[in-house]
Amino acid sequence: MQLDMHFYGTYALARAAGIPQEDAYTIAYAAQYVDDSTKQDSKQHEDGGLLYGIATSHDGGQCVLNYHKDVHGSREEQRRVWVPFHFLPGAEGKDFEEQLLCKKNSKPAQEMMQNHLRLAAEKPYGLELLGIAAHVYMDTFSHFGFSGVSSSLNKIIDGSIKPLELKDPKMADYVLSKLGRFIKRYKLGSVISFFAEESTGSLGHGAVATFPDRPYLKWCFEYEYPHESTTSSIPIEAEQIEVRDNKVHFFEGCELLYHYFRGFAGARYPEPDVIPFEDIADDIKEIITTEDDCHGRIDKWRALSWKNTPVISQKIRYNKSDWENQKFDFDDSEESKHNISSNVYRFHQAAAYHRYYVLKDLLPAHGIAAY
Template sequence: MQEDMHYYGTYAMARAAGLEVKHARVIAYAAQYVDDSTANDSEVHKDGGMFQTIATAHTNSEAIENAVADHVEQRHVWVPFHFFPGGKGDTLSKKLTCVKDSELAQKMVKNHIRHAVSVKNEYGLTLMGIMAHVYADTFSHYGFSGVSSRNNKVDGTSFELDVKDPEVKAYIMNKFSSFLTKYTPRFIIKNYRNIASRGASIATGALGHGAVGTYPDRPFLRWRFNFKKDNRDSGWRDNPATFLEACEKLHAAFRDYAEKAGISKKPVPFDSIKGKVDEILRLESAKEGRIKAWIEAISSGELFEIEDYEALHFSKHDWEQQKDDFEYIEHSHEMKKKEVYQFHQAAIYHRDYTLKNLLPKHGIVVL
């Protein structure tokens, strides 16, 4: 999923679930920041304290190439944060494949809600945001795994896209080509549907959904293809339907958290907004247009009772600035009050819980 869902959709679901702006903003910011925290850095304060960050994503070509070569990096980042293993199948490769709303994902959600309540005055909100990102991605990334695997490779001649607007269809096909160009050596693509997909698959080492570009992340898209292995038909992937499921599940998780944390305020039943959410998800538009649709629905009060101020603008630089300010604060321990510090607390908790606790209990040892 992209920013329209990870920030704006998440924010809308959190607000509708009964969370106030100040809480929903942090949750939504953390959900989107999972895609923006790309560095494993450490900064030492003049008093000797240290602030260390962890990468929860890689967004540039050099980092992608490193991830392909480094299987440890794949398992630190892609597996726990973007392709949560479904635990199904008789081989490790199959167990690592992401499954929509899997039993393991549900266990993760329940655990994180419980833990977030226990640390609600520390990093509870940022943990809920990370949970929201990981859980939502199971509704878009299912069928692919976060490790290099031949099971991720697809037949580039088999794509079928169900898009009504021809301009939008051309736009997303061009985006696919741009995705390929970004992560492969430069060469002229003479056969878009075949060579492009093959190139992307090679470039990412059959990692994640690289061979299908951003098709899984576009909420309005219905599409299908064949996996290369055994020429297996993916069947129609109905993104609007699965994204709507994700919204409903997030709403339920946020409502559960708000009630257990004692911060619930005027929750709205999901059924009362389901039609409007579905309408937004089915909008055939580039990301900017989809973000605008969320903002307009929120601002008009169609999803919940709005407050004087709603957090309707995301910029990753807000938390990046908090990182940069570390060296200038008087005492290093003051950093623990910063949202970016709490995000990395939550990220480490989620990664360790997933890789060292939950997955091993289900026969999946990847790190």
């Protein structure tokens, strides 16, 4: 999913569920920052204190830098980053590779939500943790059927990916041009092993580019190796065509996330100011089905209102530098301990905890030794 859903959608759902503005902002910011915390950099204070920052996502350059640090090449990094933060394994299937496939609203995803909601109530980094949970949970509604490691199960048949039923012919051109650019970009890097994996489409949903992340898109594709137990492919004349209607899945994710937030708000705030989901369901459906680029979809979220009051107040905007720049305050402050209450310090507390929890606790409990 992209900025429209991870920040603005998350914020709107949190507000509607009765979470006050400031806390909803922290949750939504953390949800989007999972995609923007791409630097594996730490800051040291002259008193000896350290802010240990981890990458919760990667851009291309960072993949190359990290490649040499891994004993097993980029594969360890895939397991540290893509598996816990973007492709939570569904833990179903007959072998390890199938179990790693992400599954929509999977059992591990539900367990993670329950665990993090419980912790969010008692930890100082609870809101940041809840934001990370919202990111990971919502990703299961777009990334299902793919895994966060290099796997033949992520490959699709060349040329099989197609957008379906787009009303605006310009959007079809736009989506296809993005697909073309995406594939070209990754082919360029194919001298590096990591990129070779991405260019052949064996890592994550690299093979289907950003198709799963566009809420309005209905599209189809065909896996190179059909999945037996984790997706619902439709056999058409001996072919196994996967048809995905993103808006159905995105809407389902929104409704479920809203209810998790409702549970949190009910337990944490004395009299939460709640908007019933039914009252905004049609508007959310309309936002999700809007055929537009990310900016256009963000404008739609920003225009969402209930009883003539905007759900997202005008001053609310996402700027990825806000928390990133807080890292510089760490070494500038009088004592390192003063920064323990900063959002960026708390985000990295939450991210480190989440990674440990998924890789060393949740997945092993489901019989998966991924890391």
